[in-house]
Amino acid sequence: xxxxxxxxxxxxxxxxxxxxxxxxxxxxxxxxxxxxxxxxxxxxxxxxxxxxxxxxxxxxxxxxxxxxxxxxxxxxxxxxxxxxxxxxxxxxxxxxxxxxxxxxxxxxxxxxxxxxxxxxxxxxxxxxxxxxx
Amino acid sequence: xxxxxxxxxxxxxxxxxxxxxxxxxxxxxxxxxxxxxxxxxxxxxxxxxxxxxxxxxxxxxxxxxxxxxxxxxxxxxxxxxxxxxxxxxxxxxxxxxxxxxxxxxxxxxxxxxxxxxxxxxxxxxxxxxxxxxxxxxxxxxxxxxxxxxx
Amino acid sequence: xxxxxxxxxxxxxxxxxxxxxxxxxxxxxxxxxxxxxxxxxxxxxxxxxxxxxxxxxxxxxxxxxxxxxxxxxxxxxxxxxxxxxxxxxxxxxxxxxxxxxxxx
Ligand code: SF4
Ligand code: SF4
Ligand code: SF4
Numbered sequence: 447x448x449x450x451x452x453x454x455x456x457x458x459x460x461x462x463x464x465x466x467x468x469x470x471x472x473x474x475x476x477x478x479x480x481x482x483x484x485x486x487x488x489x490x491x492x493x494x495x496x497x498x499x500x501x502x503x504x505x506x507x508x509x510x511x512x513x514x515x516x517x518x519x520x521x522x523x524x525x526x527x528x529x530x531x532x533x534x535x536x537x538x539x540x541x542x543x544x545x546x547x548x549x550x551x552x553x554x555x556x557x558x559x560x561x562x563x564x565x566x567x568x569x570x571x572x573x574x575x576x577x578x579x
Numbered sequence: 580x581x582x583x584x585x586x587x588x589x590x591x592x593x594x595x596x597x598x599x600x601x602x603x604x605x606x607x608x609x610x611x612x613x614x615x616x617x618x619x620x621x622x623x624x625x626x627x628x629x630x631x632x633x634x635x636x637x638x639x640x641x642x643x644x645x646x647x648x649x650x651x652x653x654x655x656x657x658x659x660x661x662x663x664x665x666x667x668x669x670x671x672x673x674x675x676x677x678x679x680x681x682x683x684x685x686x687x688x689x690x691x692x693x694x695x696x697x698x699x700x701x702x703x704x705x706x707x708x709x710x711x712x713x714x715x716x717x718x719x720x721x722x723x724x725x726x727x728x729x
Numbered sequence: 730x731x732x733x734x735x736x737x738x739x740x741x742x743x744x745x746x747x748x749x750x751x752x753x754x755x756x757x758x759x760x761x762x763x764x765x766x767x768x769x770x771x772x773x774x775x776x777x778x779x780x781x782x783x784x785x786x787x788x789x790x791x792x793x794x795x796x797x798x799x800x801x802x803x804x805x806x807x808x809x810x811x812x813x814x815x816x817x818x819x820x821x822x823x824x825x826x827x828x829x830x831x832x833x
Contacts, residue, residue: 507673528815535822536789541755542691542722544682549789551819560815561788561822566734572813699751703744704764704779721754 449486449493450478452571455579459486461493463519465512467502470531470564474501477567483574495578496525498554501564503533503540504547516554526557526577530570535559584619584630589641595631596620596644596651602629604644607654609662611685616664620644620651635664643667688727692720733793734810738784738829742805745779749797749806757790758797759783786829788814789822809833 449461462483464474477483498519504512519525529550532538537548550556560573587595596604602622610617615636622629635641643666645652656672659665663681680687697720719725745762761782766775798806809832816822 532790532792535819536787538790539755539792541790542689544690548691549819556819558815558817559789559819559822561791563792563794566812568812569734569815573815576813576815695756698756698759699747699753701747701750701760703747704762704777706761706763706782718751720756721752 450483451486452574452579453482453484454571455575458495458578459493460574460578461496462499463497463515463525464499464501465515467500467504467508467512468533470501470533473564473567473570474499474530477570480567482567482571496523497574497577498525498527499530499570500527500534500550501530503538504550504553505545506547507545509547509553512550513553527554528573528577529556529559530573531565532561532563535561538563582630584632586632586634589633589635589639592618592631592633593642593644593647595633596647599629599631599648602627604648604650604654607651607658609658609664609683611662611683613685615639616662618658618664618666637663640665641667685724686726688724689722692723693727697723732810733795733808734812735788735808735814735832736786736791736793736795736798736829737807737809737832738786738826739805739807740781740784740826740830742803743781743784743801744803744805745781746802748800748802752796752800754794754796755787755790755792757787759785759787781826784826784829785823787823789819 449459452458452460464471466474478485496519498516500512516525516527529535533540534550537546540546541548547553558573558577560569562569599622602624604620605623606621608619610619615634618633618635618641620631633641641664643651643655645655645667653672655666656670659669660671660674661681661683663684699718699720745760747760750758750760762779763782764777765780766777768775798808811832
């Protein structure tokens with residue numbers, strides 16, 4: 447889990463747990479790389495919000511791990527789940543695949559859906575702002 | 580990039596892999612041709628690309644090349660179980676439910692595509708009220724094979 | 730062409746031909762239309778046209794492949810630049826033609 451500050455909302459610190467399961471995760475890295483998400487490593491300030499970001503394809507094989515990650519995070523306090531991308535939202539391009547969970551909301555409660563395949567870093571930031579600001 | 584593969588006989592598959600000594604095996608996968616499986620290998624050396632292909636009958640088998648190109652180990656097991664073609668030992672990798680049909684065979688239906696009504700079945704201008712607006716041409720939805728029961 | 734933010738519909742240009750609906754690999758476009766007769770003074774027979782009633786893209790499923798945009802013979806679909814399109818409910822990602830027409 448890494449703490450970030452949103453460049454456009456400097457007052458907001460968000461604890462982000464990125465479950466990078468497939469290609470969508472690269473967009474999260476792009477958001478960090480561009481500075482839109484600024485790492486807050488080593489600060490004492492407690493986060494305003496904890497966000498579990500599911501970025502990628504959830505297979506049935508990985509479903510228990512996703513559920514565990516959410517349970518662990520939820521033990522610490524309230525967690526908002528962002529379904530980032532078509533795969534996490536509905537199965538996306540793999541909606542017809544027997545090995546893929548057709549949307550992570552079948553496993554854990556989702557606070558916000560960000561469609562796209564993949565959604566760009568701008569869409570991630572826009573969704574985070576709506577969720578935590 | 581050269582994309583026309585060099586086709587070899589299944590018996591020569593290992594020899595063709597041996598001849599690629601010094602190349603890196605980048606990819607090994609297959610295509611279901613409905614009576615046989617085309618197994619394809621892609622090799623890279625520097626900026627050079629090379630494709631090798633062989634055709635294995637549904638009930639046939641192919642020798643493993645993973646001792647020559649260790650990168651083949653995962654792909655051979657994956658290709659074996661996904662396409663239902665025997666490569667080497669055919670040790671299961673991802674699927675352990677081998678009583679079900681190989682998912683990458685074209686005859687294996689995707690249940691979601693069979694159960695979900697296809698939105699393209701409607702005809703232009705047909706709102707169901709006129710009744711007699713039978714489709715002139717039966718169109719098959721993308722991603723659906725003719726042998727699947729719809 | 731705008732950046733690949735969202736797919737927008739220009740309803741006036743859509744003839745309800747169903748091409749995009751049929752080509753979409755994700756099956757995420759649905760379209761409802763009906764036929765109407767238009768009488769033209771100079772035409773010998775009344776002409777039948779398709780009238781678009783509803784056009785929906787399920788953005789939760791859409792894989793942003795752009796095939797629908799490519800196949801539309803009437804350029805009634807296009808990329809637009811919106812990026813702030815997240816929703817709090819899954820069903821709200823089913824976006825009808827009012828939303829599809831209004832994307833910025
Ligand atoms: S939504 Fe698209 S880009 Fe994102 S993980 Fe799925 S396939 Fe990859
Ligand atoms: S972009 Fe692709 S998946 Fe999305 S509506 Fe168009 S054809 Fe369907
Ligand atoms: S292909 Fe174009 S004209 Fe035809 S139904 Fe789709 S949007 Fe309308």
